[in-house]
Amino acid sequence: MPDDLPAASPSPGDPALRRLPSVDRLLGLAAPLIARHGRAETTDALRAGLAEARRAPDALPDAEALLATAALRLDARARPGLRPLFNLTGTVLHTNLGRALLAEAAIEAATAAMRDAVALEYDLGTGHRGERDDHLRVLLRELTGAEDATVVNNNAAAVLLALNAVGEGREAIVSRGELIEIGGAFRMPDIMARAGVRLVEVGTTNRTHARDYESALRPETGLILKVHTSNYRIEGFTAEVDGARLAAIARRAGVPLLNDLGSGTLADLARYGLAREPTVREAVAEGADLVTFSGDKLLGGPQAGFVVGRRDLIAAINRNPLKRALRLDKIRLAALEATLRLYRDPDRLAERLPTLRLLARPAEAIAAQAARLLPEVARLLPGFAVTVCECRSQIGSGALPVETIPSAALRIAGSGRALERLAASLRGLERPVIGRLRDGALLWDLRCLEDEAGLLAGLRGLG
Numbered sequence: 207m208p209d210d211l212p213a214a215s216p217s218p219g220d221p222a223l224r225r226l227p228s229v230d231r232l233l234g235l236a237a238p239l240i241a242r243h244g245r246a247e248t249t250d251a252l253r254a255g256l257a258e259a260r261r262a263p264d265a266l267p268d269a270e271a272l273l274a275t276a277a278l279r280l281d282a283r284a285r286p287g288l289r290p291l292f293n294l295t296g297t298v299l300h301t302n303l304g305r306a307l308l309a310e311a312a313i314e315a316a317t318a319a320m321r322d323a324v325a326l327e328y329d330l331g332t333g334h335r336g337e338r339d340d341h342l343r344v345l346l347r348e349l350t351g352a353e354d355a356t357v358v359n360n361n362a363a364a365v366l367l368a369l370n371a372v373g374e375g376r377e378a379i380v381s382r383g384e385l386i387e388i389g390g391a392f393r394m395p396d397i398m399a400r401a402g403v404r405l406v407e408v409g410t411t412n413r414t415h416a417r418d419y420e421s422a423l424r425p426e427t428g429l430i431l432k433v434h435t436s437n438y439r440i441e442g443f444t445a446e447v448d449g450a451r452l453a454a455i456a457r458r459a460g461v462p463l464l465n466d467l468g469s470g471t472l473a474d475l476a477r478y479g480l481a482r483e484p485t486v487r488e489a490v491a492e493g494a495d496l497v498t499f500s501g502d503k504l505l506g507g508p509q510a511g512f513v514v515g516r517r518d519l520i521a522a523i524n525r526n527p528l529k530r531a532l533r534l535d536k537i538r539l540a541a542l543e544a545t546l547r548l549y550r551d552p553d554r555l556a557e558r559l560p561t562l563r564l565l566a567r568p569a570e571a572i573a574a575q576a577a578r579l580l581p582e583v584a585r586l587l588p589g590f591a592v593t594v595c596e597c598r599s600q601i602g603s604g605a606l607p608v609e610t611i612p613s614a615a616l617r618i619a620g621s622g623r624a625l626e627r628l629a630a631s632l633r634g635l636e637r638p639v640i641g642r643l644r645d646g647a648l649l650w651d652l653r654c655l656e657d658e659a660g661l662l663a664g665l666r667g668l669g
């Protein structure tokens with residue numbers, strides 16, 4: 207339909223267009239771009255620029271302008287999607303922002319494993335084939351008190367695998383108060399169905415008693431499942447059966463107890479001024495036959511999921527074909543090994559493990575940082591009213607959902623439109639700055655800001 211053609215579209219023979227330089231001529235002038243981005247990418251970018259120019263023949267660019275546009279286009283294309291950003295959301299373990307930041311020791315170990323061959327499945331002692339999990343086994347046994355351990359892609363995988371290996375074709379008893387949904391389509395009933403386990407719900411949303419579990423036990427029962435209610439709390443008139451009591455019920459019935467701790471910490475968080483979370487060691491000591499937990503939540507390592515517990519059950523898990531599909535590569539195993547090693551020295555843990563270091567930062571130190579940054583940030587964001595305010599950080603990733611930590615923020619106030627535009631420009635920076643839009647202001651919780659100079663340098667580039 208001719209009506210749809212843009213009115214300004216010139217015919218290919220438009221004499222004005224002949225003034226545009228040819229691709230070949232531009233390529234001859236584009237040596238620095240070719241050196242940086244390669245000939246193919248540079249040619250494509252120049253062609254795209256020429257096509258754009260042909261659509262607006264009234265203001266034809268010269269060669270210099272075409273090269274500049276191509277440079278911008280190439281730089282944008284070359285910018286990694288997973289480039290580092292400033293997480294000023296106040297959520298330390300932000301799932302959408304990649305959760306835990308790794309310790310330097312873990313980064314070094316992962317880098318070394320990437321660059322060189324490692325004894326992934328090779329026993330350097332005997333010269334025979336080894337197991338890839340062996341590198342973590344000793345550490346995990348030591349840190350959790352469990353007989354044995356295995357590791358997979360994430361905790362969702364750990365739960366799926368453990369359920370399938372222990373309970374396939376049988377029933378699993380779970381409290382109605384623990385049928386959780388974690389973000390990203392991890393819903394306990396769905397995972398159980400995929401694992402081939404029949405869900406038997408007991409109790410009510412707010413109260414489940416020992417007798418509820420006991421009366422659900424049948425010859426078809428394959429396991430009892432306890433799930434940490436990571437991202438919510440049931441408060442008020444409530445009752446749950448604790449791990450030790452549940453372990454006794456499971457033992458009497460001769461079925462295993464699987465305790466999905468979710469975040470699962472290896473350290474006593476109270477020691478670092480945080481609210482207490484049950485440790486993996488405690489869950490094991492209470493008598494759980496298997497305990498599952500994440501590598502990149504409170505533990506502070508790369509994405510991974512652990513199953514620790516009874517030797518015979520871990521052996522069954524390792525024989526399960528799903529284990530092969532869910533296993534870890536050498537890079538993450540190296541990072542995990544280095545991360546777990548840090549737990550051998552609790553005195554220096556908060557200093558070495560970024561997750562703990564950030565969570566343990568006192569509000570006064572963050573408030574002082576905010577006051578220090580205020581004048582320069584205010585100068586760099588003209589037209590906005592910047593102030594320091596108190597706020598509360600979150601641990602994130604479903605750890606201690608109702609425990610927020612006092613913190614401090616820079617509050618950037620302006621009109622709604624101006625704030626939206628500012629937030630968009632901040633997302634477009636070389637190192638994007640991600641805050642929270644709330645109550646007519648952009649809030650920057652500074653808990654996770656360690657590189658102040660880097661932030662200011664980025665803001666200077668806002669232009």
Ligand SMILES: *Cc1c(COP(=O)(O)O)cnc(C)c1O
Binds near residue numbers: 362392436
């Ligand atoms: C977070 C969580 C999971 C899922 O762990 P991922 O490591 O994110 O796969 C499973 N169960 C509980 C209780 C959790 O908190």
